[in-house]
Amino acid sequence: MARVRNSIWRGVAAAAVAAALLAPGAGHAQGSGKTLSFIPEADLRSLDPIWTTAYITRNYGYMVYDTLFALDENFKVQPQMVDTWKISDDKLTYTFTLRDGLKWHDGKPVRSADCIASLDRWMKRDVLGQSIPPVLGEMKAIDDKTFQIVLKKPFPLLLEAIGKLSSNVPFMMPEAVAKTDANTQIKESIGSGPFKFVASEWKPGAKAVFVKNPDYVPRKEPPSWAAGGKVVKVDRVEWDYIPDPQTAANALGQGEVDWWQQLPQDLVPLLAANKEVTVTSVDPLGSIGVLRFNHEQPPFNNPKMRQAVELVIDQKEMMTALAGDPKYWRTCYSYFSCGTPMASDAANAPLAGKRDFEKAKALIKEAGYNGEKIVVMTATDQPIVNAQALVTMETLKKLGINAELAAMDWGTLITRRASHEPVDKGGWNIFFTWFVAPDMANPALNAALRGNGAKAWFGWPNDPKIEELRDQWFAAPDLAAQKKVAEQIQAEAFESVPYVPTGMFVIPTAFRKNLKGVIVAPVVFLWNVEKG
Amino acid sequence: MLAYIVRRLVATIPVMGVVAIFVFSLLYLAPGDPAAVIAGDLATADDIARIHHQLGLDEPFLVRFGTWAWSVVHGDLGISIFTNLPVTKLIAQRLEPTAALTVSTLILSVLLAVPMGVIASWRVGTWVDRAVMGFAVLGFSVPPFVLAYVLILVFAVYFDWFPVQGYASIADGLVPFLRHLVLPSTALGLIYAALIARITRTSMLEVLSQDYIRTAHAKGLASREVLVSHALKNAAVPIATIVGIGVALLIGGVIVTETVFAIPGIGRLTVDAILRRDYPIIQGVVLLFSAAYVIVNLLVDLSYTLLDPRVRY
C-alpha cells in the first residue's frame, strides 16, 4: 500500500510543484482575445449550486460566484471575499468585513445583507450547513461591508463550513436571488465571481459559455485550491460537453479543444503519445468508490453478511478493473479519505488484511443465509459504477451468494435505490457509486457513514453509536481530539459496515501543451490558466 | 390540389394524437423518476418526495395529460425539468445542426445512390450490378457507429482532412460548415444510400421490363436515352416514396451519429433526455420527429404530381 501511495502521490506532488512554478503571481499581464475550450466532466443542467449537489454545478458555481472563505492546499481555510475577521474570546461572535471593490455582475456592490441571505439559504440545504441553525443565535449586518454571526453555543467548525470546498459550497449571491425558497431552483446567474455566465449561448447538453468578468478584483495571494487570487487570463471559456470519450480524445489530439477535464484512464497512452498534449492528474486527492448495502432488507440487514462481503472485497482488483494502471489508483482502507487529516489505519484489518473467503463463508453460514436472491444494481452508462458491480458479482459468486445483476441506466438506478421494498417488489440489496475525496474527508461530510436509520442516505444504516460519536466529533475542541473520535467512528464502521470503500482513484486530465498555470486541486478551477 | 393538402393535413391530426397519447402513457409508466435524478446523489428520500410534488408528478394521469395536451395545442411544449428552460427553446437552438445533417445526408445519398441504381439496372447481371448490390447489402450490414469510428480514424485523425467532431453553423462560413458535415453525412448516409440504390434498381428493372420500353428499344432509341428519359421518369415515384419512408431511418440514425460526432443536435437532446427522464423534452421531441416524418411524406406525395404527370390530386 505504501508503495502504491508513494508512486501516485509523488507524481501528484511533482505536478503540484510544477504548476506552482509555472503559475505567475497575481497581477500578471492578462491575456487578450483568448478562448479556452474545455470539455467538462458532465453536462451542466442546473444553475443552482445550493439546490443541487451535482459536481458540475459546483464547478459552474466557482466560475460565476465567489465565496467568503476558501480551502487552500494545506486544508486550511483562507479568506476569499472576506478581508478581515474577528472571533470573540467566548467563540460565540464572528465578525466579518468584506474586501473593497466586490461587485455583482450587474454592477451593484456586494453588501452584508447579500451574504447573510446567501448563508441562510445554504444552511437550509447543505449537510454541514444544516448543523449550524441549531446553535445559531443570529446573523446581522453591522454596516454594508461588515456583518456578524452570533452563536448560542460554540461551533468550532464554523469557518470550515463556510469555507467548504465541495458541494454544497456556500456561494454568495445577491440578496434578491438568495431570498428564493431553498427548495426552488434559481434561474439567475448573477455572481461576483471571476467569470460571467453567458445565458444566451447556453445549450444544455452541449455548450456553456463564460466570459471574463473585467470588474473582478482578485486577491493578491497566489492561487492555492479555491483560495488566493483568482486571476483570469483568458477572455472567454467555452465548456463543450462531448459525451463520447473517443471523440473527445480525438478532438483534443487534433487541437480542436484545449483541455479535457476527465478522461478514462485507458485512453492515457493514446494521448500521452501526442507531443502537443500533457496528460496528468490535477486532483491531488481523487475519488472513492463505494459499495452500498441496503440495511433494511435481508440478508444484508444482518451485520455478519456485510462483514463477510467486507472480508473478500479486494480493493486492488476493484481498482485495476476500474482504473487500470496503478498510477491512477491506490488502496485506501479507511472510512475517511486517505490523504486528509481524519484518515487512519485504525481497526482496518477486515478490509486491509488477507482476503479471507473461508472466514467469510463461515460468517454467511452463521448469518443463516440460504441462497435467497440478491439484487446488485449497476448503471451501464457509468463505467465507474459498472466496473465495481461486475467485479463484485464475480466475488459474490465465489462466496456462493445467489446474486443477480440488475442493469439499468443511472437515472433508473437512483430512482430504484430510494425503494424500501424487498427485492421481489422492486427493491435492491447493493448498489455502487463514488464520491470525491473532500466529500468523505470527515464525519461531518461523509453522508454514507451516517447511521440515522430511515433518515440516512440510501441504504439507511441504523447505528446509534456512530451518530453519538459524530456529535462528539462536532464538539471536539481541536484536531487531535477530532482525530481520536474519528478513529472510534472508524472502528465502529468496520464492525457495522455501512458501506465498503472500494478504493481510491484519480481521473486523469489532459490539456494542450500551450496551456500554462493549470491549478492542481480536487475541484477544477479555470482561473490562472493561460493559453500560449 | 389545395383541397388535397388541407385534407392530408387534417388527416395528420389523429396520427399526432395517437403519438401524443402513446408517448405520454409510455413515460407515465416508465420507472425512472426525474425527481430522483434532479435531487442528485446525496439527496434524501424527503428531498425527492418534495421535488416530485413540486413537479406535479403526483397528480393523477388524466390531469397531467390534460394539462400537457392543452398547452401543446397552444404551442407550449412545457419546461424542461432539468434546465428550467422552455422545451421549444431547447429544440429551436438545436434544430439547425440536425436539419443541416439530415438535408446534407439526403442530398448526398440521392446524388450517389440513384445513378448507382440506374447503372446497376442497366447492366443487370454484370459485375457492375453485383458491385452496386454488394455495396447495398454491405450498407445494411455495418453498424453505423463502427463506420463512424473508422471514418474518423482514417479521414480525421490519420489524414487530418476533416474535423473530428462538432458542428459549425452556416453563419460561421460555408467552408467550415461543409467540412464539419462531410464525415457525419457519410456515416449516416451509407445505409440510406444503400436503401435508395436498391429500390432504384428494383423499380428500374420493373419499368425496363414493361412493353413500352421494349417498344422504345425496337423503335431504335439509344439505350441511354431510354434509360433516363423513359425508365427513370417512370421509376421516380417509387424512388421518391422510399426517400420519404427512409426519413424515419435517417432520424433514427441521427441519434447515433450526433453522439459519435458530438453534434449538438436534436438526436443528442433526445438521448440525454431519455437517460435523465426529462419528460417534457422527450414528449416534445417525439412529437416533433413524428410531425417531421408526416410532413416529409406529405411533400413526397405532392412531388408525385411533378414526377408523374398522370398523378392528379
Added chain:
Amino acid sequence: MTDAPIELEASLIARRQSRHPLLEAVRRHPTVALGSVILLAMVLIAFLAPFLGTVDPQALSPIRRLRFPQAANWFGTDMLGRDVYSRVIFGSRISLEVGLSVALLSTAIGLAIGLVTGFSRIADGSVMRVMDGLMSIPPVLLAIALMALTRASVGNVILAIAVSEVPRVTRLVRGVVLTLREQPFVEAATAAGTGFFRTLWRHILPNTVAPILVQGTFICASAMITEATLSFIGAGTPPNIPSWGNIMAEGRSLFQVAPYVVLFPAAFLSVTVLAVNLVGDGLRDALDPRLQRRM
C-alpha cells in the same frame, strides 16, 4: 432498419406472385446458398459455444486486461480482462436469438393485425390510425423509449424492437390483402359461398407468405443491428450477458487503444447480417418471376 424498402418491394412481388416451389428457387440463386451456409455456421457456433475452446465469458481478470490478441486470448482481452473470443462466440447466441425472435414475433403480430384490418373496414380505420402514429416514430427512438420503460433483459430488447417493427409488417400484409380481395379468384370463392376463414386460409394466407418471408429476413438483419445500437446508447442487453452489441458498446471508448475489442464482434455482426441479407435478397429475386427471367 432495412424494412422500409421491403414494404414496397414485397408488395410489388405480391402482385406478381408465382407458384414456383421454393426449393427450386433457392437452387437457382447461389447467394441464398452462400448466405445459408454462413448462417448455418453461425447457428452451429452459437450452439457449440462451450466446446469451441472458450472460457467463461464472464470471468474477470483485471490483471490480464487489454491484452493484444495472442495464443491464450485469440481476440485479446477487454478492459476487465475478459476473453473477447469467448465473449464473441457466446455473444452469437444473443444476436441470433434477438434477430430470429424479433422476426418471428413482429411478423406473427403484424400478420394477424394486417389480416384483420385488411378484411374488416371497421377495424381498419382505427387500427391503421394507431399504426400510422406508431410508424411515424423512428423505430430506433421507439425501441429506446420502450427500453427506458422496462428492465434491461434480452426478452425486453426483443419486445422493444419487435413492437417498433409491427406497424410496417401490418401495412405490408394489409396492402397484400386489399389487393387480393379484389382479385377474381377471391371474389369467385366468396361468391361460391366459401366461408370467411376458409377464404382467408386457402387464398389469402398463402399469398402473403412470400412477401412476409422476404420482409422477415430483413427484419431479422435489422434487429441485430438495432440490438447493437441500443447497447451503444446504453439501453440494450444487460452488461453481464455478452452480446455483440454490448461487447462493442463497452469497448468503444477504447477503440483506438484496443480496436480488437470492437472489431471482432463488429466483423461477426456484419458477416451474419450480410448472410441474412443475402438470403433475403435471394429469396426476393427467386420469388419474383420477372427478375428471374432477366438474370
